[in-house]
Amino acid sequence: MYQILEKEELAPKIQKFEISAPQIAAKAEPGHFLIVRVDEFAERIPLTVADYDREQGSVTIIVQEVGFSSKQICDLEIDDSFLDLVGPLGKPIETEDYDRVICVAGGLGAAPLYPKVKSLAKKGVELITILGAQSEELLILEEDLADLSQELYITTDNGSKGRKGFVTDQLEEILTEDDQFDLVIAIGPMIMMKFVAEVTKEYDIDTMVSLNSLMVDGTGMCGGCRVTVGGETKFSCVDGPAFDGHLVDFNEQLQRSKTYQDKEEKVKEHEFWGADCRAKREN
């Protein structure tokens, strides 16, 4: 069992959990992810490692409540436990030998980006961060990212904070004035990463994205997370989730991400699985 040490609400329906998991914390690196299960009937949920503390033996995850399973996690409190925490899974994001980096986070993408920003800042890399969300209340980790970056730009779709518009608008403006950057790391909604990669391609800047593909086992066995990168089939769970953004077939990924949309809607409407799980628990 993996006990919850701390819980914090970062934004409406977005919770941060610090969980006791010494063996995972000892090996976790930025870019890794975990698969968590609340109890024996729960869905396996892949979640990025948002931070880790090797001394304390803890890992941090950030969860947005969007359906039954994520609500089940968000309802947990300090001292509750997860039945399973598998990880660290995937490959860490490699960023050796870069001096000037732009990090772009959209929505919950700030969570997986944060440990990478932290490690780059520690190495003395010059960092500009662009943090975007639909609205001010959905911006997370703003202060943490500001502390680690030379400059932090905020964008919101509705203009409630920072620049009104998308992260790509801000990115274009920065690159128009100065395009001498070694790398752009973009993590957020698939469509955001697609457009960031299109912008950086024009400027010929290396670009890394982290894909939130559909996952089942997380160990390369089921093929659920497959993605075409540079014409080759890769599995996000074992070959990624970070890939060269200029090589990812985003249109295929956007199509695949809709595979279970109708079922997800059904679950939301009828709480089909929720009712099923509750019935099993009660019997």
Ligand code: FES
């Ligand atoms: Fe099954 Fe990646 S999640 S192969």
